[in-house]
Amino acid sequence: xxxxxxxxxxxxxxxxxxxxxxxxxxxxxxxxxxxxxxxxxxxxxxxxxxxxxxxxxxxxxxxxxxxxxxxxxxxxxxxxxxxxxxxxxxxxxxxxxxxxxxxxxxxxxxxxxxxxxxxxxxxxxxxxxxxxxxxxxxxxxxxxxxxxxxxxxxxxxxxxxxxxxxxxxxxxxxxxxxxxxxxxxxxxxxxxxxxxxxxxxxxxxxxxxxxxxxxxxxxxxxxxxxxxxxxxxxxxxxxxxxxxxxxxxxxxxxxxxxxxxxxxxxxxxxxxxxxxxxxxxxxxxxxxxxxxxxxxxxxxxxxxxxxxxxxxxxxxxxxxxxxxxxxxxxxxxxxxxxxxxxxxxxxxxxxxxxxxxxxxxxxxxxxxxxxxxxxxxxxxxxxxxxxxxxxxxxxxxxxxxxxxxxxxxxxxxxxxxxxxxxxxxxxxxxxxxxxxxxxxxxxxxxxxxxxxxxxxxxxxxxxxxxxxxxxxxxxxxxxx
Amino acid sequence: xxxxxxxxxxxxxxxxxxxxxxxxxxxxxxxxxxxxxxxxxxxxxxxxxxxxxxxxxxxxxxxxxxxxxxxxxxxxxxxxxxxxxxxxxxxxxxxxxxxxxxxxxxxxxxxxxxxxxxxxxxxxxxxxxxxxxxxxxxxxxxxxxxxxxxxxxxxxxxxxxxxxxxxxxxxxxxxxxxxxxxxxxxxxxxxxxxxxxxxxxxxxxxxxxxxxxxxxxxxxxxxxxxxxxxxxxxxxxxxxxxxxxxxxxxxxxxxxxxxxxxxxxxxxxxxxxxxxxxxxxxxxxxxxxxxxxxxxxxxxxxxxxxxxxxxxxxxxxxxxxxxxxxxxxxxxxxxxxxxxxxxxxxxxxxxxxxxxxxxxxxxxxxxxxxxxxxxxxxxxxxxxxxxxxxxxxxxxxxxxxxxxxxxxxxxxxxxxxxxxxxxxxxxxxxxxxxxxxxx
Numbered sequence: 058x059x060x061x062x063x064x065x066x067x068x069x070x071x072x073x074x075x076x077x078x079x080x081x082x083x084x085x086x087x088x089x090x091x092x093x094x095x096x097x098x099x100x101x102x103x104x105x106x107x108x109x110x111x112x113x114x115x116x117x118x119x120x121x122x123x124x125x126x127x128x129x130x131x132x133x134x135x136x137x138x139x140x141x142x143x144x145x146x147x148x149x150x151x152x153x154x155x156x157x158x159x160x161x162x163x164x165x166x167x168x169x170x171x172x173x174x175x176x177x178x179x180x181x182x183x184x185x186x187x188x189x190x191x192x193x194x195x196x197x198x199x200x201x202x203x204x205x206x207x208x209x210x211x212x213x214x215x216x217x218x219x220x221x222x223x224x225x226x227x228x229x230x231x232x233x234x235x236x237x238x239x240x241x242x243x244x245x246x247x248x249x250x251x252x253x254x255x256x257x258x259x260x261x262x263x264x265x266x267x268x269x270x271x272x273x274x275x276x277x278x279x280x281x282x283x284x285x286x287x288x289x290x291x292x293x294x295x296x297x298x299x300x301x302x303x304x305x306x307x308x309x310x311x312x313x314x315x316x317x318x319x320x321x322x323x324x325x326x327x328x329x330x331x332x333x334x335x336x337x338x339x340x341x342x343x344x345x346x347x348x349x350x351x352x353x354x355x356x357x358x359x360x361x362x363x364x365x366x367x368x369x370x371x372x373x374x375x376x377x378x379x380x381x382x383x384x385x386x387x388x389x390x391x392x393x394x395x396x397x398x399x400x401x402x403x404x405x406x407x408x409x410x411x412x413x414x415x416x417x418x419x420x421x422x423x424x425x426x427x428x429x430x431x432x433x434x435x436x437x438x439x440x441x442x443x444x445x446x447x448x449x450x451x452x453x454x455x456x457x458x459x460x461x462x463x464x465x466x467x468x469x470x471x472x473x474x475x476x477x478x479x480x481x482x483x484x485x486x487x488x489x490x491x492x493x494x495x496x497x498x499x500x501x502x503x504x505x506x507x508x509x510x511x512x513x514x515x516x517x518x519x520x521x522x523x524x525x526x527x528x529x530x531x532x533x534x535x536x537x
Numbered sequence: 538x539x540x541x542x543x544x545x546x547x548x549x550x551x552x553x554x555x556x557x558x559x560x561x562x563x564x565x566x567x568x569x570x571x572x573x574x575x576x577x578x579x580x581x582x583x584x585x586x587x588x589x590x591x592x593x594x595x596x597x598x599x600x601x602x603x604x605x606x607x608x609x610x611x612x613x614x615x616x617x618x619x620x621x622x623x624x625x626x627x628x629x630x631x632x633x634x635x636x637x638x639x640x641x642x643x644x645x646x647x648x649x650x651x652x653x654x655x656x657x658x659x660x661x662x663x664x665x666x667x668x669x670x671x672x673x674x675x676x677x678x679x680x681x682x683x684x685x686x687x688x689x690x691x692x693x694x695x696x697x698x699x700x701x702x703x704x705x706x707x708x709x710x711x712x713x714x715x716x717x718x719x720x721x722x723x724x725x726x727x728x729x730x731x732x733x734x735x736x737x738x739x740x741x742x743x744x745x746x747x748x749x750x751x752x753x754x755x756x757x758x759x760x761x762x763x764x765x766x767x768x769x770x771x772x773x774x775x776x777x778x779x780x781x782x783x784x785x786x787x788x789x790x791x792x793x794x795x796x797x798x799x800x801x802x803x804x805x806x807x808x809x810x811x812x813x814x815x816x817x818x819x820x821x822x823x824x825x826x827x828x829x830x831x832x833x834x835x836x837x838x839x840x841x842x843x844x845x846x847x848x849x850x851x852x853x854x855x856x857x858x859x860x861x862x863x864x865x866x867x868x869x870x871x872x873x874x875x876x877x878x879x880x881x882x883x884x885x886x887x888x889x890x891x892x893x894x895x896x897x898x899x900x901x902x903x904x905x906x907x908x909x910x911x912x913x914x915x916x917x918x919x920x921x922x923x924x925x926x927x928x929x930x931x932x933x934x935x936x937x938x939x940x941x942x943x944x945x946x947x948x949x950x951x952x953x954x955x956x957x958x959x960x961x962x963x964x965x966x967x968x969x970x971x972x973x974x975x976x
Contacts (some may be wrong), residue, residue, distance in 0.1 A: 159772060160866045160896075182778065204721045217725060218696060226954070235950055241684060241897045242866025244947040244973045245737070245954050246695065249728025253721050273778035297637040299660055299749030338780055342815035348835050396718040402637035431638075467715045468722040482723055492710045493703075494724045496960040512723065519842050528906040 058098040058141070062119045066101050066143065069111040074102040074149065085126065085144050086137060089536075090394075092474050093134030097124060097144035099161025104422045106224060106232060106262040113260060114230040116143050122509050123228075125256040127167060130191040132394065132535065133475025134413035135255055136205065139510045145260055147198050153177055154263070161268045162221055167184035167198020167261045176265070183268040189471070190379045192265060198261045206251030206257050206376065206471030208304035208335075211429035213269065215471065217252040224263035228502025237265055250497060255473055256508035258501035269470040272337035276304070276347050277371040280354045281328035281353025285309040285412075285424060288330040289404035290356045291357035292428040295334075296401060298345050298353060303428030304335040306378050312425045312436075315384040323370070324360065332359075332428065333378050381425040382436065382536065389421070389438040397461035398470035401431035410460045411435050420446070432470035433461065458487040459484070474512045480513050538576075546597060547577060550621070553589045554581045558627075567621050570602050571615035572935035575622040578720045582627045584702065584710060584741045591739065591966065592708030594621055600969050603735040605646055609681045611853075613734050614943050620722050625676050628741055631655055633716075639747045640699065640716055644832025645676025645740050656922035657966045660750045664691040664782075666900075670835035670847045678687030679740050682732030684862070685848050686783035686808070689894035691748060694731050701727045706962035716744040729957070736972045737961045753780065753808030759832030760801025764788060764871045767803040769894035770830035772867060774807055779819045782892040783808040783844070786870060791850045791888040792835075795843060805893075806847065808840070851899040853932040858887065859907045860933075863898040865926035873898055873926050873954065880917035881906045888891065896926075907933070911940040920947055944973040 058077075066446065067075050077084055077099050086096035098121075103109045113505065116123045121456050122142030127528065138144055151168035156180055165174060171192040175184045188207035194203070206215045213219070219313055222236030234268070236248035251258055280290040288307050308331050310315070313324045324331055334350055338341045347364065354362055365371035377384075386392065399407045411433070415422035421438040435457055439450040458468065468474070468481045484492065495513065498505070538546075551559045558566075560578040564785070568578045580586045594601050600618035604610055606626055628644035631652060636659045643652060653662050655870045667673070667683035677683075678694045679701070691697070700714030703726075713726035730740050761767040764786065771784045787804045789796070824834070837843055845951060853860045862924030866872040870891045877886060877900055885906030891898040906913070910933055921928055930943040947954065951974045958965075958976045970976075 095699075096926055122806065127794055157866075159776070159868045161775070182776075204725070206719055206721075210719060214696070215719060215721070215730070217690075231949075233949055233953065237925070239866055239925055239927070240862045240895050241862065242927055242947075243732075243944045244950060245733055245957060246728045247950060247953060249695065249731070250724055250726065253725050270776070270778060272780075293637045296639060301639075301749065301753075338813060339778070339815045339819050341818040342780075342811045398719055400635060400638040400640065400717055402635055429721070432719050433715055448718055465716060467717050467720045470717070470719040473719055473721050478722075485715070486713075487711070487934040489709050490713060491723070492709075493705065493711045493713065493726060493961070497724055497726070497729070497957065500956040500960055 058121070059119060060450065061097060061352060062121060065115045066099060066112055069115065070101045070103045070108050073102070074101040078239040082157050088129050088131040088136045090132050090134050090477055093137060093139070095137045097138035098141045100144045100146060102146045102149045103331065106226065108445050109145060109260050109262050110226045110230065110232045112143065112145060112335065113226045117230050117504060117506060118365050120504070120506070122316045124508050125202065125258070125260040127196030127202070128194050130195045131199065131203060131475065132396070132472045133385055133456065135473055135475035135511060138421065138477060147196065150262065158183055158239065158268065160238055162265055164265050165267055166196050167332060168266060169196050170198055171200055171281035173419050175231035176267055179198050179271070182271050184271050185266055186219050186269045186399045187216045197264050197266065201252050201261055201264050202254065202256050203473040204428070206432070208306050208427055210471065211305055211427065212303045219251060219267045220248060220252050220264060221267055222265035222478065223248050223251050223261055225259040225261055227259035228504060228507040229238045253265050255475060255496060255512050257512050258507060274343040274375070275335065275337040276343050277333065277335045277365045277374055278350065278362060279324065279374055280332045280334065280359040282330040282332070282359055282537040285330040285408045286399045286405045288332050289408050289428060291332060291354050292404060294353050294357050294400045295350055301347060302334050302350070302429060303337040304333065306333040307426055307428035308378065308381060309424040311421060311423035312385055315388045315423070316377040316381050319387055319483060320377050322373050322381055324377055330459060333374060378425070379536065385423050385436055390442070391447070392436040392438045394456045395433065395435045395457050396469050396472040397433050398459050399431045399433065399464045399466035401429065403464045404428060404431055407433065407461060407464055411457050412461065414456045418449045418469070420450055420453055430470065431466070476511055479512055482513045543576060544555045549593055550577055550579050552617070553593070554579055554586050555673045570610060570619055570622065571938055573616050574622045575602065578624060579624045579628050580624040582661040587623070587704045587741055588708045588710050588823050589741060590621065590623060591704050591706060594966050595707040595964060598964060599964050603739045605677035606648065608669050608673045608677055609683060610820070612681055613971035614975070615935065615938055615970065616968060618696065623739065623920055625674065625741065632742070636661060639749070640718065640744060641747055642716060642742065642744050643675050644742050645674060647675050649673050649675060649678065652914065656747060661747045663697065663745055664748050664749050664771045665694065665697070666844065666848055668852045669758045670848065675743055676740050677732055679743060680733065682755045682895045684892060684895065686785045686844065688892050688897070689784050690780065690782040691846055691952055695728060697746045698727045698731060698743060699746050700744035701730055701740050703730065703738035703740050704868055705738045706964065706966040714744065717772065718746055734968055734972050736958060736968045736976055739967065753813045753816045754808060754810040755816050756806055756837055757818055757820055757827070757906050758804060758806045758835045758837045758973045759827040759836050760792070761803045761805065761830070762801070764803040764874055765803040767832050768871045768893065770805050770827045770832055772796055773826045773830065774823055775867070777822055777892055778808070779822055780808050780811070782810045785847055786891040787847065788889040788894050793847050794850060801833070804835065847890060850890050853901060857903070857907050858932070859902040859910045859932055859937070860931040861900040861902065862931050863900065863921065863926055863930045865898065865924055867893055869924045869926060870896060870898060873921060874934055876917060876920035881909070881913040891950065908937060910937050914941050
């Protein structure tokens with residue numbers, strides 16, 4: 058990389074906030090999908106919007122790729138630099154700038170940690186609703202860039218429903234504000250299209266988020282079933298009855314065993330499947346809905362059902378869920394993770410299909426997923442020491458995705474596209490559909506330097522876009 | 538355009554949709570948009586026909602105004618050009634309803650009332666209740682993002698739109714989003730069409746997220762001695778662990794116009810929807826808050842019949858009126874009201890309602906003041922600017938409209954908005970001149 062650019066960047070952010078040494082940049086070579094490797098040439102950690110803007114402009118002038126990064130907990134090969142260039146880590150921009158509970162919003166810098174914002178307002182009865190399992194470490198800027206979901210997206214929606222406005226340094230080098238605390242305003246919803254654009258339109262430097270009033274009561278129940286298909290049918294029955302739980306999560310036998318071997322969340326180890334059902338809202342409503350949910354689960358063949366008696370038990374049930382993927386990682390050599398969605402009424406058949414695909418490939422599949430949304434996360438176990446097994450696991454994962462799309466589903470529900478699924482967009486979208494997206498890209502990033510290689514299919518296949526590395530595609534301790 | 542060219546183009550349109558679906562001549566006067574009469578009113582019956590109409594319009598440089606039932610045709614600036622009024626009213630099929638998925642797929646011309654009637658047996662609904670919602674089409678609510686009292690709980694079209702099929706300005710048919718409730722595959726282009734007034738593409742189909750109809754819904758109405766007291770009660774309701782479906786403020790005139798009589802200068806109406814036990818419990822909390830703030834309960838014998846009247850209270854009935862929509866912070870709703878009174882004669886304010894949770898005010902101005910809007914609107918906007926708030930003129934007599942900017946200044950974001958329009962509709966086929974900044 059041009060020494061003059063590095064000197065210019067160093068002048069902007071300061072010598073301490075810039076790395077070029079390969080061993081320092083190595084830390085930034087991947088997100089939590091470590092299969093895709095691509096270290097940036099330079100990492101900068103700006104402290105302000107003005108510094109971000111100056112960095113972006115310098116990179117645009119030099120024709121160098123720009124890759125924004127929050128906490129790097131993505132699962133898609135997103136915040137990594139397959140074409141090298143400059144990575145902008147927003148981690149030092151971590152101040153909560155304003156909290157206005159009367160108007161139910163906060164203004165935060167992009168590096169603020171998701172859970173940190175909730176911690177700051179929960180004493181007053183509010184919370185930031187998007188709750189990806191990584192919420193204790195993931196940044197709100199990253200949540201906005203990827204339109205992150207989480208278990209409570211079922212009732213509260215994904216990040217896009219909680220981002221009211223953004224300040225962005227676009228791929229033209231301009232600093233612009235879209236939306237804001239006032240929800241009703243004229244003009245195109247540029248906030249809406251910026252959320253979920255995965256850094257391909259600009260670098261988010263400020264986020265105006267909605268704060269949600271916490272419910273009066275919360276009840277968390279665990280129901281066990283004889284199979285994941287039966288549990289899935291219960292999910293549809295609950296929704297069809299007119300109840301939208303705060304969360305409706307499913308775990309199957311291999312995951313239950315892994316959780317109990319590690320975290321010991323109190324899931325029955327003899328169960329073939331469990332549903333974690335959370336209801337929140339007015340106490341009287343929660344009470345009545347809990348009875349209805351219990352009845353529906355019984356009618357659908359639940360073997361047992363118990364309600365967490367206190368916050369400690371509730372927290373433990375959730376700990377099992379949030380760390381389930383990591384727990385599975387500890388008992389398997391390696392696994393490939395899929396994120397796909399089907400209309401929720403199709404869950405029973407798609408779960409049977411997922412099992413059948415795994416069997417056909419002679420592999421174990423474990424499932425922990427957002428059942429209420431129809432958002433699957435099958436984890437396909439393999440052993441990298443056995444030749445061909447990794448390839449087989451990838452094939453199985455792709456077959457599962459194809460099955461979901463055939464059932465009216467989509468390519469990704471909450472993790473995003475990144476490098477990993479860019480080529481998959483053609484399964485869903487025509488060249489004309491993609492051209493419309495490319496038109497939006499040109500508005501904000503005419504040079505194509507913002508996070509290049511992500512989201513849009515290249516037509517060359519994944520291997521042409523990045524160098525697959527070695528090691529586990531998904532590391533232990535990651536969050537799904 | 539020479540008569541011969543016009544005839545040839547009319548024939549070309551007739552070849553696409555059939556001669557009976559192309560109106561022209563004297564018959565189209567009634568279809569004027571802000572006084573501008575289209576050359577043709579065309580009513581395609583399929584996506585394919587819409588596409589071919591737009592391909593023709595694009596090739597010939599014709600200006601197209603897509604419409605549904607025309608409920609909010611008065612929104613937006615006067616068209617700078619208008620050749621084809623493209624009615625989507627005949628694309629009116631409900632394509633799918635999956636009760637277990639809480640989703641529906643519809644053509645753009647389906648009216649919200651008809652959709653909700655079809656969903657009712659399943660106790661599901663599309664909970665959007667802006668003025669005249671029943672007759673409004675789904676496509677119309679996408680184009681306008683019209684806001685109603687239910688926004689407090691359910692949002693606007695932005696929150697329920699999962700995917701769209703769009704015919705682009707050049708006739709290309711594209712889709713984005715999908716029919717599942719959670720989806721991050723590619724850019725969220727459906728959001729761009731919400732509130733875009735059809736300037737970025739003609740939405741012909743939509744996948745919608747539905748909501749369950751609560752087992753019981755009840756409304757509490759309280760009269761207050763001042764709008765400040767009513768707002769304060771509304772903010773307290775929102776700060777309590779309640780789940781209100783509507784938190785609507787009404788000024789005294791809106792209240793009086795709706796029937797229930799009381800000596801109140803303002804009122805607050807709160808709807809709770811849930812299981813009966815929770816409706817009672819939450820209603821008790823609402824009563825407690827309102828009484829503490831000095832509110833007096835006003836009996837409401839038929840809330841279901843009353844609410845559409847609240848949405849319609851600020852609808853322009855007479856031609857010489859101006860309807861405004863103001864966006865402010867929730868806590869500034871009364872300050873915004875005062876800004877209206879300060880900018881134009883308070884007696885000109887016919888009625889005002891406000892969605893407290895979302896800071897949206899609906900204002901109807903009548904009498905002589907309506908005709909003087911070009912004079913007081915800039916004053917109002919500068920008053921609102923101090924609050925960070927904005928005012929959009931939803932309705933004004935055509936001759937008044939020509940003399941004011943219905944949208945107001947949208948700031949530096951206008952640059953990318955114009956660039957977006959240039960990318961997606963480079964020839965200015967779709968609703969030219971009607972959106973922000975003359976887009």
